[in-house]
Amino acid sequence: xxxxxxxxxxxxxxxxxxxxxxxxxxxxxxxxxxxxxxxxxxxxxxxxxxxxxxxxxxxxxxxxxxxxxxxxxxxxxxxxxxxxxxxxxxxxxxxxxxxxxxxxxxxxxxxxxxxxxxxxxxxxxxxxxxxxxxxxxxxxxxxxxxxxxxxxxxxxxxxxxxxxxxxxxxxxxxxxxxxxxxxxxxx
Amino acid sequence: xxxxxxxxxxxxxxxxxxxxxxxxxxxxxxxxxxxxxxxxxxxxxxxxxxxxxxxxxxxxxxxxxxxxxxxxxxxxxxxxxxxxxxxxxxxxxxxxxxxxxxxxxxxxxxxxxxxxxxxxxxxxxxxxxxxxxxxxxxxxxxxxxxxxxxxxxxxxxxxxxxxxxxxxxxxxxxxxxxxxxxxxxxxxxxxxxxxxxxxxxxxxxxxxxxxxxxxxxxxxxxxxxxxxxxxxxxxxxxxxxxxxxxxxxxxxxxxxxxxxxxxxxxxxxxxxxxxxxxxxxxxxxxxxxxxxxxxxxxxxxxxxxxxxxxxxxxxxxxxxxxxxxxxxxxxxxxxxxxxxxxxxxxxxxxxxxxxxxxxxxxxxxxxxxxxxxxxxxxxxxxxxxxxxxxxxxxxxxxxxxxxxxxxxxxxxxxxxxxxxxxxxxxxxxxxxxxxxxxxxxxxxxxxxxxxxxxxxxxxxxxxxxxxxxxxxxxxxxxxxxxxxxxxxxxxxxxxxxxxxxxxxxxxxxxxxxxxxxxxxxxxxxxxxxxxxxxxxxxxxxxxxxxxxxxxxx
Numbered sequence: 146x147x148x149x150x151x152x153x154x155x156x157x158x159x160x161x162x163x164x165x166x167x168x169x170x171x172x173x174x175x176x177x178x179x180x181x182x183x184x185x186x187x188x189x190x191x192x193x194x195x196x197x198x199x200x201x202x203x204x205x206x207x208x209x210x211x212x213x214x215x216x217x218x219x220x221x222x223x224x225x226x227x228x229x230x231x232x233x234x235x236x237x238x239x240x241x242x243x244x245x246x247x248x249x250x251x252x253x254x255x256x257x258x259x260x261x262x263x264x265x266x267x268x269x270x271x272x273x274x275x276x277x278x279x280x281x282x283x284x285x286x287x288x289x290x291x292x293x294x295x296x297x298x299x300x301x302x303x304x305x306x307x308x309x310x311x312x313x314x315x316x317x318x319x320x321x322x323x324x325x326x327x328x329x330x331x332x
Numbered sequence: 333x334x335x336x337x338x339x340x341x342x343x344x345x346x347x348x349x350x351x352x353x354x355x356x357x358x359x360x361x362x363x364x365x366x367x368x369x370x371x372x373x374x375x376x377x378x379x380x381x382x383x384x385x386x387x388x389x390x391x392x393x394x395x396x397x398x399x400x401x402x403x404x405x406x407x408x409x410x411x412x413x414x415x416x417x418x419x420x421x422x423x424x425x426x427x428x429x430x431x432x433x434x435x436x437x438x439x440x441x442x443x444x445x446x447x448x449x450x451x452x453x454x455x456x457x458x459x460x461x462x463x464x465x466x467x468x469x470x471x472x473x474x475x476x477x478x479x480x481x482x483x484x485x486x487x488x489x490x491x492x493x494x495x496x497x498x499x500x501x502x503x504x505x506x507x508x509x510x511x512x513x514x515x516x517x518x519x520x521x522x523x524x525x526x527x528x529x530x531x532x533x534x535x536x537x538x539x540x541x542x543x544x545x546x547x548x549x550x551x552x553x554x555x556x557x558x559x560x561x562x563x564x565x566x567x568x569x570x571x572x573x574x575x576x577x578x579x580x581x582x583x584x585x586x587x588x589x590x591x592x593x594x595x596x597x598x599x600x601x602x603x604x605x606x607x608x609x610x611x612x613x614x615x616x617x618x619x620x621x622x623x624x625x626x627x628x629x630x631x632x633x634x635x636x637x638x639x640x641x642x643x644x645x646x647x648x649x650x651x652x653x654x655x656x657x658x659x660x661x662x663x664x665x666x667x668x669x670x671x672x673x674x675x676x677x678x679x680x681x682x683x684x685x686x687x688x689x690x691x692x693x694x695x696x697x698x699x700x701x702x703x704x705x706x707x708x709x710x711x712x713x714x715x716x717x718x719x720x721x722x723x724x725x726x727x728x729x730x731x732x733x734x735x736x737x738x739x740x741x742x743x744x745x746x747x748x749x750x751x752x753x754x755x756x757x758x759x760x761x762x763x764x765x766x767x768x769x770x771x772x773x774x775x776x777x778x779x780x781x782x783x784x785x786x787x788x789x790x791x792x793x794x795x796x797x798x799x800x801x802x803x804x805x806x807x808x809x810x811x812x813x814x815x816x817x818x819x820x821x822x823x824x825x826x827x828x829x830x831x832x833x834x835x836x837x838x839x840x841x842x843x844x845x846x847x848x849x850x851x852x853x854x855x856x857x858x859x860x861x862x863x864x865x866x867x868x869x870x871x872x873x874x875x876x877x878x879x880x881x882x883x884x885x
Contacts, residue, residue, distance in 0.1 A: 173556065180553060261539055268596075269546035276554035279735070284556070 163300045170288040174309060177281035184273045185220075185234055191270060192217045192241075195263045199244070202251055202260070209247070213240045241267065282311045380818040380825075386807040391732040394808060398725035405718040406617075412711050413624055415864075416703065420631050421502025422868045423699060426875030427635070428501045429456050430882040437885075453883070460879050463498040467872055470495070498876070509630050514623035516653060516668060520661035522575045522615070525763075527662065528756035531563035531585045540591045547600050548584055551607045554733045560584045560610065567754035570594065570747050573764045574606035577619065582610045587754050594743055601730060601740035602747070605765050608729030614722045618763070621715065622672075628703060629671045632696075639685050639693055646670040695874050698867045705860055719762060719794045727801055728808060737810035741802055745814065748798035762794035 196210055203210065216237045223229045248264055289308045292301035300306075433456055440449040534541040545562045552559040557579040563586070570590040576582030584606045586599075594602065609615070630650065636643035649667035653659060687693075731737045744766060752768035753761045761767045802814050830838065 177556060184553070258539070262542065265539060265543050265546065269543075269550060272546075272550045272600075273553055276550050276733075280554050280556050 160300060163297050164304060167288075167291055167297060167301055167304070167306050170284070170291050171306065174281070174284040174288050177277065177284045180277045181274065181281055184270060184277050185230070188237070188241075188267075188270045188274065189217055189220055191263070191266055195244075195267060198257075198260050198263050199248060202253055202257075203247065206244075206247060209240065209244060213237070213244060216240060238271075241271070285309045285311045380821045382812075383803075383815040383818045385812050385815070386803050388809070389807045391728045391808055394728040394804070395725060395732065398721050398728060401721045402718065402725065405714050405721060408714040409621070409711070409718060412706070412714065416628065416706050416711075417503055417506045418499065419702065419706075419864060419868050419871075420628060420699065421499045421506060423502075423635065423695065423871035423875045424505060424631055425499045425502030426460070426872070426879040428505060429460070429498070430879045432456065433879070433882050456879075457883050459498050460876055460883065463495065463872075464876050464880065466495045467869070467876070506627055506631060510624055510627040512654065513626045513630070513668065513671075514620055516664055517619045517623050517626075518577045518616075520664045521577060521581060522760075523661045524665045525573075525575055525757065525760050526563065526583065526585065528759075529565045529567075529585065529754050530756060531565050531583075534562050534564055543596065544586055544591055544599065544603075547596070547603050548607070551600065551604050551733060554604070555607050555611050557582075557607070557611060560607065562586070564588055564591070565754050565757075568750075569752050569754050570750040571753060571764045571766055572602050572606050573757065573760075574610045575615070575763075576610065577616055579610055584610075589750065590747070593746060593750065597734075597736060597739040598743035598746065600734055601736060601743045602765055604730035604733040605726050605740065608733060609722070609726040612722065612725055612729060614726065615763070617722065618719070625707070626668055626672050632700065632703075633671055635696055635699075638689060639696075691874060695867070695870050699871060702864055702867045705863070709856075709860065716794055720796045723795050724801070724804055727804060731805070731808050737805045737808045738814075741805040741810040741814040744798055744801055744805070764795075766798070767793055767795035 192213060196214060200210065216233060220230065220233045220237060223233055245264065245267060248260065291297055292306045292308060433453060436444075436449045436453050440446055534545050536542055536545075541564060544564075548562045549559045560574070560576065560579070560582040562584055565585055565587045567587045568589040569587055570593045572584065572586045572590055574582060574584050584603060586603070590599065590602065630647075633643045633646045633650070637647065646667075649670050653664050653667040727740065730740055734740070747766035752766075753764050757764065799816050802810070802816065806812055806815055827835070
């Protein structure tokens with residue numbers, strides 16, 4: 146009588162442990178996703194300051210500065226629309242890269258303390274976005290492996306843990322359209 | 333600043349060559365420059381061509397490998413700790429039981445129901461009788477050490493369990509004191525190190541320090557932990573250290589020298605090493621080990637109470653640490669240091685009380701000696717290997733975070749050439765990302781030389797040499813030019829160049845070395861075990877004799 150009870154208890158505990166593990170992995174993944182969002186917003190907040198500080202030095206690059214300002218406005222207006230955001234953010238990436246290159250080439254900006262600080266902030270923000278993506282992708286890989294492996298796949302099927310998609314920077318030249326990084330299954 | 337450090341892997345050999353040329357032409361006057369240059373590249377004068385390239389690996393595989401290694405070494409450390417704890421509880425256990433008996437008898441005197449007291453005393457009496465019978469029969473049955481191997485031959489149907497049972501109170505007491513000391517260590521964090529090196533917060537208006545703070549935030553994002561506190565140590569030595577017991581209370585301390593010397597990617601790599609060591613819990617491991625040594629020290633401080641005044645002081649400050657909740661972390665750590673240091677003080681007390689309690693002091697002196705032998709001759713090897721494995725693990729985790737093995741290799745190369753640990757951090761040099769490598773036998777003169785276990789006093793440095801770390805980084809994908817040139821020739825080249833006579837001489841030397849080395853280490857280990865056996869036996873007989881005396885009073 147007691148032996149089956151003990152076996153049952155062990156099985157129940159094991160299933161509970163597996164469920165908790167999957168839950169933990171999924172929450173970690175969601176936190177990682179929100180970090181990317183936070184960093185993208187940080188970049189949006191930074192851009193007006195950056196533009197203001199380099200405007201005096203780079204009057205001849207008015208077009209580029211204007212384009213950056215417009216793209217930023219689009220990104221802000223896109224809000225939670227993830228599919229649109231990815232496309233806009235990658236355009237912003239490209240514009241900012243060319244701005245940083247121009248800033249680094251201009252000798253009078255290199256001497257300006259505020260511009261240097263802002264440049265450092267911009268560079269840091271780019272790294273943060275990259276690292277946040279890296280962390281998110283690792284979390285997704287861990288989570289996807291965990292829900293697909295035996296015997297956790299039984300628990301994940303019953304409790305509807307769905308596989309997530311990794312975040313990657315869209316390459317429009319190859320795919321022709323933006324992918325949809327809908328990362329989190331709502332269960 | 334740091335012009336002499338601007339040496340990249342590719343041009344290092346040519347630079348060394350040109351400096352050597354300069355030394356040759358100017359003679360002795362620039363000898364220092366020559367040796368400095370040799371230090372810069374970290375090589376001796378002999379050059380045996382390029383080093384062999386290690387087999388390529390991934391950082392996932394590397395991390396797995398080091399984690400496994402880490403578990404194995406931890407298990408070895410645990411076994412040794414249990415042996416040492418067993419040895420100590422041979423004397424601690426009967427004394428604890430005797431104390432309980434004293435308390436019971438006093439309670440009985442003051443009106444506690446005699447049924448409870450008598451029952452408990454009777455139980456302890458039975459336990460002591462069994463134990464004494466067991467040990468005496470052990471001596472009778474085997475005429476010495478062999479008896480341990482054949483416990484079934486012992487008379488009266490007793491088993492080894494009868495002998496081990498009375499030691500459990502001592503083991504439990506040791507384990508409890510370890511937990512308490514560990515909790516105190518964890519609670520205090522490492523405020524003493526932060527204070528000793530004089531770390532300060534970063535200034536947000538300074539571009540370089542702002543950059544550093546940004547880098548720490550970036551790496552924390554990559555590792556998925558809350559951002560650690562960033563602090564600057566004003567020192568020219570380029571180095572960094574991670575401090576703190578968990579990822580919530582961690583700090584990363586970086587010297588201003590490092591901020592000046594390294595570029596952004598290199599700084600990122602060094603910070604990633606520090607953050608990786610926080611995530612992997614290196615400091616938790618180290619503080620637990622230190623707490624273990626402190627619990628040995630505490631046991632000895634308690635046993636020394638009758639013969640030594642300083643034991644009372646150490647014990648008193650320990651009690652205050654436990655009782656007083658408002659004590660500052662720094663004074664808590666001071667109290668713990670006192671306990672640590674109390675172990676090897678007064679090994680042979682020649683005070684009047686010491687002579688009066690002669691058999692007891694004699695056994696205690698043996699206990700101290702045997703503990704010293706175990707720690708310094710046996711324990712230090714798995715411990716050192718454990719810490720080195722953790723350094724390699726942090727290196728590979730840092731590469732996993734930044735995906736940039738070249739930056740870490742370049743940073744390590746530069747850190748290895750700079751002078752080393754900032755002032756105030758010498759006692760904890762092993763915690764830093766790059767510890768200046770010591771030759772075998774060198775010990776660092778530290779202010780706290782009375783620490784029970786100062787890792788700097790170990791016969792080797794706890795951190796792996798830079799060249800080996802560079803090799804592992806090359807295996808993880810760093811450029812091969814980071815590999816330092818070989819310092820020793822291949823065996824094949826040596827053998828090919830040997831004449832017959834010198835070959836025979838070398839062979840004889842090797843054989844002699846193997847024979848003498850094997851015999852020596854065998855006898856050494858046997859000697860240590862025999863000495864341990866003897867001490868444990870003496871402690872047991874003395875302890876249970878005392879317990880018997882208390883019971884009969």
